[in-house]
Structures are given as C-alpha cells and as structure tokens.
Amino acid sequence: MEKIIIEKSRPGRRGYTLPKLDVGISDIQNSIPESYLRKEAANLPEIAELEVARHFGRLSHLNYNIEQGLYPLGSCTMKYNPKINETVASMSGFADLHPNSTDEMSQGALEVMYKLGEVLKEISGMQGVSLQPAAGSQGELTGILMFRAYHKHRNDTKRTKILIPNAAHGTNPASAAIAGFEIVEIDSNAEGMVDIEDLRSKIGDDVAGFMLTNPNTVGIFEKEIETIAELIRGCGGLMYMDGANLNALLGIARPGDMGFDCVHINLHKTFSTPHGGGGPGSGPVCVSERLIPYLPIPQISKDNDKYKLDFGKEHSIGRVHTFFGNFGMFIRAYTYISMHGNEALRQISENAIINSNYLRALIKHNYKIPYTEFGMHEFVISADYQKELGVSAKDIAKRLLDYGFHAPTIYFPLIVHECMLIEPTETETKENIEQFADVMNKIAQEAREKPELVTSAPLNTPIRRVDDALAARKLNVRW
Numbered sequence: 204m205e206k207i208i209i210e211k212s213r214p215g216r217r218g219y220t221l222p223k224l225d226v227g228i229s230d231i232q233n234s235i236p237e238s239y240l241r242k243e244a245a246n247l248p249e250i251a252e253l254e255v256a257r258h259f260g261r262l263s264h265l266n267y268n269i270e271q272g273l274y275p276l277g278s279c280t281m282k283y284n285p286k287i288n289e290t291v292a293s294m295s296g297f298a299d300l301h302p303n304s305t306d307e308m309s310q311g312a313l314e315v316m317y318k319l320g321e322v323l324k325e326i327s328g329m330q331g332v333s334l335q336p337a338a339g340s341q342g343e344l345t346g347i348l349m350f351r352a353y354h355k356h357r358n359d360t361k362r363t364k365i366l367i368p369n370a371a372h373g374t375n376p377a378s379a380a381i382a383g384f385e386i387v388e389i390d391s392n393a394e395g396m397v398d399i400e401d402l403r404s405k406i407g408d409d410v411a412g413f414m415l416t417n418p419n420t421v422g423i424f425e426k427e428i429e430t431i432a433e434l435i436r437g438c439g440g441l442m443y444m445d446g447a448n449l450n451a452l453l454g455i456a457r458p459g460d461m462g463f464d465c466v467h468i469n470l471h472k473t474f475s476t477p478h479g480g481g482g483p484g485s486g487p488v489c490v491s492e493r494l495i496p497y498l499p500i501p502q503i504s505k506d507n508d509k510y511k512l513d514f515g516k517e518h519s520i521g522r523v524h525t526f527f528g529n530f531g532m533f534i535r536a537y538t539y540i541s542m543h544g545n546e547a548l549r550q551i552s553e554n555a556i557i558n559s560n561y562l563r564a565l566i567k568h569n570y571k572i573p574y575t576e577f578g579m580h581e582f583v584i585s586a587d588y589q590k591e592l593g594v595s596a597k598d599i600a601k602r603l604l605d606y607g608f609h610a611p612t613i614y615f616p617l618i619v620h621e622c623m624l625i626e627p628t629e630t631e632t633k634e635n636i637e638q639f640a641d642v643m644n645k646i647a648q649e650a651r652e653k654p655e656l657v658t659s660a661p662l663n664t665p666i667r668r669v670d671d672a673l674a675a676r677k678l679n680v681r682w
C-alpha cells in the first residue's frame with residue numbers, strides 16, 4: 204500500500220533551499236507575540252523534491268477521473284471538460300486579474316460575465332440573472348431567499364411552506380429550511396412523476412413556492428408541468444426549478460416557458476467546468492421578471508459599451524458570495540457555450556438522451572427498470588432482482604471498480620429501492636457505452652452464479668472494502 208508522506212520522511216532530507224537569513228532569529232522572535240511561538244519543532248516530513256513529486260504523482264493516478272474512463276455518476280453530469288476551457292481560463296488577463304480591480308481595469312472580465320449572464324437567460328428563457336452562487340445548492344438557497352423577499356415585499360407573510368417532491372435531491376429541503384420555511388413533501392406517482400392529486404391536496408394560501416427538478420431525479424420529464432404551474436400560480440406561490448438536469452434540455456425546452464420563476468444552472472455539470480472532489484462549482488440563478496428586484500448585488504450592467512458593477516438595488520437580498528462568484532468557472536462555461544453555438548448546444552442534449560436510452564436498453568434484461576417511460580439524459584435501475592440473491596446495489600457499485608469504472612450514484616433518489624442512477628453523458632462514444640453495458644451485464648451474471656465475488660468486491664483496488672458506516676460515525680482523519 205502507498206505509504207503516507209510522513210512515513211517516507213528521513214531526518215535531514217530536504218526538498219528546498221532557502222536564501223541565507225539576513226535578519227537575526229531573535230529579531231523575528233521579538234516581532235511575533237509569545238503565544239504564537241511554537242515551543243517544539245513542527246513534525247513535518249523531511250523528504251527530497253523528487254520523492255515529493257513521485258508521491259503526489261502516484262496519488263493522482265489512484266484518483267479516478269473523467270480522463271481515465273466513463274464516470275456514470277447520475278445527477279452529476281460527469282462529462283469531459285474540453286482543454287480549451289483551461290487554455291482560456293488561464294490567460295493572464297483573466298487569471299491574474301485582482302478581484303479588487305476597478306471597473307475600468309476589468310472591462311474584459313465584466314464583459315464575459317455580462318455575456319454569460321445574457322446567454323444563460325436565453326437558454327433558460329428567463330429575464331434576470333445572478334452568477335454569484337458557488338454551487339447548485341447555493342443557487343437553491345439564493346432562489347428561495349428571493350421567494351421570501353418577494354412575498355415579504357408584498358406583505359404576504361402567511362406563506363410559510365415550500366412544497367417539494369419526495370424524489371428531490373436532499374439539498375432542496377435543506378435550502379428551503381435554511382431560508383426559514385417549513386417543508387411539505389409531495390408524493391411521486393407510479394410513473395416516477397409528481398402525484399398531482401397529492402399536490403392538489405396540499406395547495407393553499409400558505410404556500411410560498413414549489414421546488415421541482417425537471418427532468419426529475421429518475422430521469423423523466425414531468426409531463427404535467429403545465430398543470431403543476433397552474434396549481435402553484437393559482438394559490439399565489441412561486442415555481443423553483445432545480446436545474447441540475449439541464450443537460451437534457453438545452454435548445455429543447457426552457458424553464459421560463461414552463462412557468463418557473465427561478466432556476467439554478469450548475470455550470471460545473473451542464474457546461475463542463477471541472478468538478479468532483481468537492482469543487483469548484485458555480486450555480487448561477489436565472490429569474491423571471493417578478494424576481495429581478497431581489498437578485499443579489501452587485502449586478503453587472505452595460506451602458507454605452509461600458510460594463511460596471513451595480514450595487515444600487517434597494518430590494519436585493521444582498522451578496523451571497525464574496526466578490527462575484529467563481530470567476531474561473533464563468534470563463535470555462537462561456538468558452539464551452541461559445542465554442543458550441545446554438546445548434547450544437549441542442550445536439551449536446553439530444554446525444555445525452557440517446558446515450559442514456561441506449562445504455563438502458565442494453566442492460567434492461569438483467570436489472571429491474573422501475574419506470575419504463577421514455578427517459579431523458581439519465582435513468583434509474585433497481586438491484587431488487589440481485590438483492591434476492593444477496594447482492595445489493597452497493598455490491599454492484601463496488602464490483603464496477605474492479606472492472607475499472609466509476610460507480611453510478613446509488614441509493615438516490617430515495618423513492619427507488621436498491622436504486623442506481625446512471626448518467627453516461629453525451630461525451631461517451633457508442634463503444635464506451637457498450638463496454639460499460641457489457642460489464643453491468645457480466646456483474647448481473649456473477650450475482651447469479653458467484654454472488655460472493657460481487658459481495659466481497661472490490662478485489663483489485665488499492666484499498667479493499669471499507670466499513671463506511673464506521674468511517675462516517677467514527678471519522679478519524681489523523682495519522
């Protein structure tokens with residue numbers, strides 16, 4: 204097993220040379236308050252430069268990434284990030300620009316942000332935008348805070364509830380709760396869509412809004428979206444769209460046209476900015492006319508070909524991020540969108556839908572398919588058949604690692620028993636999809652013939668199966 208860097212340490216080895224100290228050590232000690240001075244030397248690894256380079260080089264190879272193979276993590280849209288994104292984002296005019304630079308000195312950066320905002324408005328069919336939120340979940344919070352500000356501004360203080368389908372991502376109820384609302388769960392029907400009768404029974408003048416993911420978390424387009432919008436509008440509520448699945452809709456359908464008042468767009472999913480391992484993300488929100496007054500400040504405005512940061516919004520919910528958001532992600536997303544152009548953006552979604560449905564067709568004989576409705580860019584299967592043989596969705600996910608694939612999302616959404624949510628994305632070739640399908644089918648066969656092989660997986664990874672419940676409950680990250 205790979206040793207950690209402290210274990211590789213040998214006394215006296217060095218990976219650096221520093222210039223000779225030209226001040227006395229006592230001068231330094233005198234200028235630092237006693238309480239900050241360390242009494243004993245820090246236990247840092249002593250290691251040569253090449254060893255450091257090799258150590259981190261080797262670790263990076265242990266880390267699975269999209270350039271290694273298919274990454275079918277449902278709801279995460281792990282698509283390829285074109286290299287040109289990185290080239291443009293690292294141009295010194297962007298990368299070295301200080302966030303405190305004046306508007307005059309930042310015209311290029313402001314222009315990119317302005318133009319990205321305009322194009323996101325067009326894609327979403329909305330009238331206003333803020334690029335600030337640093338993730339989809341922060342976009343949700345920003346949107347729901349705007350809902351709150353909207354109702355408050357109208358002195359409509361009885362609206363205390365946000366309705367959310369039981370298939371939603373956990374961040375939806377979390378965001379609404381942080382914004383101060385009570386969460387009311389809406390059932391899903393047998394087809395995996397919003398149960399309209401349940402929704403109808405929970406409508407009232409205490410509803411502030413409804414949060415919906417479309418296509419939803421089982422990868423199906425909500426066919427009753429017009430009825431849903433009518434019901435919510437009819438009771439004075441607002442419509443929030445979780446845009447995590449926008450990769451299925453580019454150039455095909457727009458949240459604004461479906462009656463939503465706010466949508467967050469995960470730039471790191473739909474528009475290919477790199478993600479995984481926790482960031483960096485970017486979750487701009489686009490809003491309908493009625494929410495424009497409440498957008499975060501600063502807004503970016505354009506006047507006679509000059510761009511500026513506009514702080515003068517009386518009803519704004521304020522800032523949700525320091526400075527302007529994750530600027531590097533804006534550059535990458537804008538590069539990706541401009542490189543594709545209108546026609547090819549639509550093809551992205553069409554190909555994502557084709558790839559997903561093709562993959563489902565290739566494995567449907569071996570796995571339970573809970574919803575047979577035509578799927579969008581991702582689909583769920585259930586490991587219920589395998590469970591009867593003692594093999595769970597988690598076991599199948601672990602076995603996939605042995606075959607060199609990243610596992611799909613498992614046990615989400617919660618409404619599907621032994622759920623696996625699979626999203627191949629448009630950037631995979633037909634051959635890659637077929638190879639992944641072959642492995643999924645092979646694992647189903649193993650579950651039938653040698654279940655212990657699957658339940659003891661992974662067998663080929665540097666670390667075998669860990670006790671994840673123990674790790675979560677008694678986390679110990681110290682060496």
Ligand SMILES: Cc1ncc(COP(=O)(O)O)c(C=O)c1O
Pocket residue numbers: 278279338339340341372374375416420445447448469484485486
């Ligand atoms: C359906 C859905 N909604 C919201 C989110 C939250 O997005 P983020 O991870 O950018 O905060 C996710 C994230 O995976 C998601 O899958």
